[in-house]
Ligand SMILES: Nc1ncnc2c1ncn2[C@@H]1O[C@H](COP(=O)(O)OP(=O)(O)O)[C@@H](O)[C@H]1O
Ligand SMILES: O=C(O)C1=C[C@@H](OP(=O)(O)O)[C@@H](O)[C@H](O)C1
């Protein structure tokens with residue numbers, strides 16, 4: 185079984201950004217789970233939420249996750265913020281990959297997401313009580329899943345350079361066969 189590297193954490197934590205950088209550093213394929221879901225569904229993430237609802241999205245997300253984790257060659261996977269928290273996602277991720285939680289405080293998430301385009305993140309763009317409250321509530325509900333990751337990084341520890349020795353100690357990337 186190949187051991188991938190999976191990044192988990194809140195929207196805005198930098199999973200996609202850091203995942204691309206790590207994949208480039210190691211010369212490994214990068215997979216963004218949201219992009220895989222869009223390709224499978226032939227629909228954007230906001231489109232799936234609007235037309236099929238969150239329950240359907242979570243099923244599609246779980247199916248796509250299993251398909252990606254079953255790929256034989258090691259890859260770097262950026263999950264969606266909810267991926268570990270539904271349909272036993274964290275168990276599947278821990279079984280088939282080294283999991284790394286990007287633990288970024290709400291104040292930082294808020295600043296990043298306000299600067300970015302939240303329309304691409306339907307759970308956040310439709311937050312009735314405001315983005316900050318939604319982020320706190322979501323992080324509180326999800327921490328029980330995120331903290332099951334094998335590796336944890338916060339703040340300055342979430343750079344490629346800082347992560348290299350920790351990934352090596354965890355056996356990533358696996359030796360080529
Ligand atoms: N380490 C970082 N420092 C500053 N901004 C960042 C960092 N990582 C990501 N960002 C910015 O935050 C936003 C969300 O990043 P993204 O990688 O899409 O997060 P995620 O995939 O976890 O939702 C983007 O605008 C990105 O450029
Ligand atoms: O937190 C979530 O439930 C979601 C996060 C999004 O991914 P990012 O974490 O990359 O924003 C995307 O999967 C979808 O909008 C749902």
Ligand SMILES: [Mg+2]
Pocket residue numbers: 199200218262263264
């Ligand atoms: Mg992302």
